[in-house]
Amino acid sequence: MSKIKVVALGGVRENGKNMYAIEVDDQIFVVDFGLKYPDNELLGIDVVIPDLTYLEENADKIAGIFLTHGHADAIGALPYFIGEHPVPVFGSALTVALAKLTLTSNPKAKKFKDFHVITEKSVIDFGKVKVSFFPTTHSIPGSLGIVVQTPNGSIVYTGDFKFDQGAPKMYQTDLSRLAKIGDHNVLALMSDSNNAESPYPHASENDIYDHIEETFHYQDGRIIVASVANNIQRIQQVLNAAAQTNRRVVLTGREVERVVKTAIRLKALELPNDNILASTKELKDLKPEETVVLETGRMGEPLKSLQRMANNKHRLVHIHEGDLVYITTTISHSMETMAAKTRDMIYRAGGEVKAISDDLHASGHANKDDLQLMINLLRPKFVIPVEGEFRQLEAHREIAADAGIPDDHILMPNVGDIISYDKGKLHISGHVDAGNTMIDGIGVGDIGNIVLRDRKMLAEDGIFIAVVTIDRKKKKIVSKPKIQSKGFVYVKTSKDLLNESSGVVEKSVQKQLDNKSFDWSTLKQSVRDDLSRFLFDHTKRRPVILPVIMEVNQNSAKRQ
Template sequence: MSRNQDKLSIIPLGGVGEIGKNMFVFQYKDEIVVVDAGLKFPDEEMLGIDIVIPDYTYLIENKDKIKGLVITHGHEDHIGGVPYLLKNFSSLPIYGTKLTLGLVGNKLKEHQLSETAQLNVVNSTAKIELGKHFEIEFFHVNHSIPDATGLIIKTPEGIIVHSGDFKFDQTPVDGKVTNYQKLAELGNQNVIALLVDSTNAERPGITLSERSVGIAIDEAFRSAQQRIIVATFASNVHRLQQVIESAVKFERKVTVVGRSMINVVQIAMELGYLHVPDGVLVDIDEIDKLPGDEIVILSTGSQGEPMSALSRMARGAHRKVEVLPGDTVILAATPIPGNEKLVSKTIDLLFKCGASVTYRSVSGVHVSGHGSQEELKLMMNLVKPKHVIPIHGEYRMMRELSNIAEQVGITEEHVIKMEIGDVVEFSQGTGRITGKVPSGNVLIDGLGIGDVGNIVLRDRKLLSQDGILVVVVTLSKKDGSVLSGPDIVSRGFVYVRESEKLLEEANKVVADTLSKMNADKMSDWSSVKTNVKESLGKFLFERTRRKPMILPIIMEV
């Protein structure tokens, strides 16, 4: 789309109206800066899909204008898409803090992209210039991962502030509070827009400090009689630190299971973000040699993911660890929306194994990494923006944030609620939505990027619901008569041995259809296939009230 080149444009390619795949484009004249490149996990309708990333079409079309990728922090919904982005932009400079780029570097190594990547480590007070029109200044925020930052984006049109994922934690585990001074200074600098995290906009009050989780973990350790299994987000390094500190306090050894947990622990230790006394970590093969009351197992699987370490333990399918009666399992996370059923199933299986499971949010073993209503008000009161742009939330959360903004004096017309692909243009300090760019979801299935679309998903859904019938028939090329078949193969529709009569009748329906078509001199393949599908589909629906996929295979001899 064509735009006024002298205006500042903000374009979300993800991260609005949804939780996940955060990605924002900032454009002024012929220069673009990209903030974050995340992924999100598929919903229940996306059968067989591994992950979802934003559509990069607009960036590919404007490849020569991109000056850099700036990453706010190291969570998957902000860095998970980086390897896929770099497959289109191999020389793209990437900027982020030490832990953030440590996690990015590990991803790039897995995708064999680390040798060509341009990773530029900055500290949480750094200023960088990207092109002629963008100056980016980082500021420290508290979140559920260390080294999280917000961004001050200075442009010829004015200052934009990106809050990053944040909360105001007065007693953070690492002792580093949010940079209040920098936020207060922004209040006097005529900020034209604040992009603000709306995840907890529906939650009143303030979010509890991460340090409060350490107290709850201590209590759980104190009452545990046998082994302790703690499942949490691998990236929540502060929580891992508190688990390790509790283990030391109660004289337990710690072992780590789950690929992502092992990777994060290793990277965080190497970079100095996770402090583990010598002798505390033990190999998983050593735990059978230790008494149960001297063991802590740090595991992935707090979201009930079927292939995670905890889920496999609960099913008795893990090669190294079996959940035993008397074990204490602590789920130090709350289910992400959509994962509730998976988590409940895992908890049930753990109870069946005889374990004691601590999982309710009231147990205190989890707090959110996102600010609640009073913290959102404080952020807006400190920055004093002319416009507020809700991000990082589903529509209802973004809507609630606009109500909060109104409470602190920012009127409805100065709250810009964007959808993915919207173009917000700022001119003379005023912003409005002026158009759209190509955008949407790109589905990753195995090694395939974007090769699965709505039609394939529709077919997968149909197969999962009613199965498939394959009709094989051989026709004479000379006169169109049936030489062989029809033979019907059923998968996922009915159990053949118990439905022989139904399939015999289905065979007859197909044979009658072919005979009628032959008599009417209709012999082209397209017509044959269409008529077979329609007649057989109608018969099966009348008899079973099901609509299996019907796949006719017609051969001519």
């Protein structure tokens, strides 16, 4: 009997950052290697990836990284690991090509070459363990589920999936393959929970295309389409609808251009005619009724780009009277406030807004019926809901129970939990260090709670700077404290407050100078504490306080 562990390093009780380590004896099989985009509270943070400590400490045991599809929540964290730990990476042709694009900005990772292209027919033999794949329906071609076949049964990871009987051929799920997998002892099913709360049936992709084409047909002016850069299926539908209505499509971002070129090269995306794409230079010469602008935004987030368009700050497009902004991506619950604000800004600029989600339930993830069908096809002994926030995992747990899975055979791990196989049962047996690693520019993990707290304080209450020069030997203040404020109060109307603040600083510094046991850190902390209490009493605000203390004497001047 093999020793089996499943470690959720991300992707549970959160949206995105999917990463799971399946450990069989002395081999680790990592399925997905994703990131997530930060919440509004994470000021200045670009992306968030899982804590990679566990994998770094066990890098010599990793047999491979297996990717289900080419979206950032499945491939985005690769550049932060494989540059230092070059383990093999497996995925479909399009997934591998998109994964390579993520490496270009990382000097070490972009040299990585150990990629392996697999298909749904591939079987990789690792001795006691065999890894195979099955095609799934998602918003991008080349999506695959993963089967890790162990001596004790198979562990199946679906990745992002849904069932759509009308899906185009390259997006279709192989139901017979799933049934065959279910005939061979599925120990555990790790299944997508992102849409588990929804009881509504999906709109088929055929219905979505009809919605897009009808919208294009009845719009007389310019159409600005907001989408996600890696949603290849939606981009294909936009191109086809544009061709049907005699429009040309302008790609506004470098990221979407790279994705489109890659997809065309791999025949995952087809141009309906040779003239369908227009360059950004041609945009000003196109008539409004001939124009579709495809905006995906930085890192695939279109809302902020739409706001820049509405405020005339976008480098290429400004929204004006007659424009239709057509949102073809499903907005997550966490972004609803921002989406409402974006709509308001567009209307103020003179444009109109329409969204597919206003009329159809469109999602690339499994709903209740899909999840139960997957369970019934695979017939697992245990179900592990993954890929979703807690309420979504809980909804998935109820769905699995309704499908006949006993309550004690449904496990809901937290990030870092270890699920172990022992005496024929899976159970949570321990925990590894796991959590978030925040990426800010080129910094990886160097931003912590203290820095984020300071950023929040700066954003909310500004900064208050007190500069004072002292002569420590003579125990006196050489010059009266000077006060500067940024983002806290309007200086011209707050002169009395600033003058009183100067007096508070002066008293605080003099008190420390008179103290026999003088200490620089104590002096600065005393100024912070006294000034903070004074400012809060008078304004009920707490700015970041920065005391700058300089020391002079008869022979030299130096800054401390």
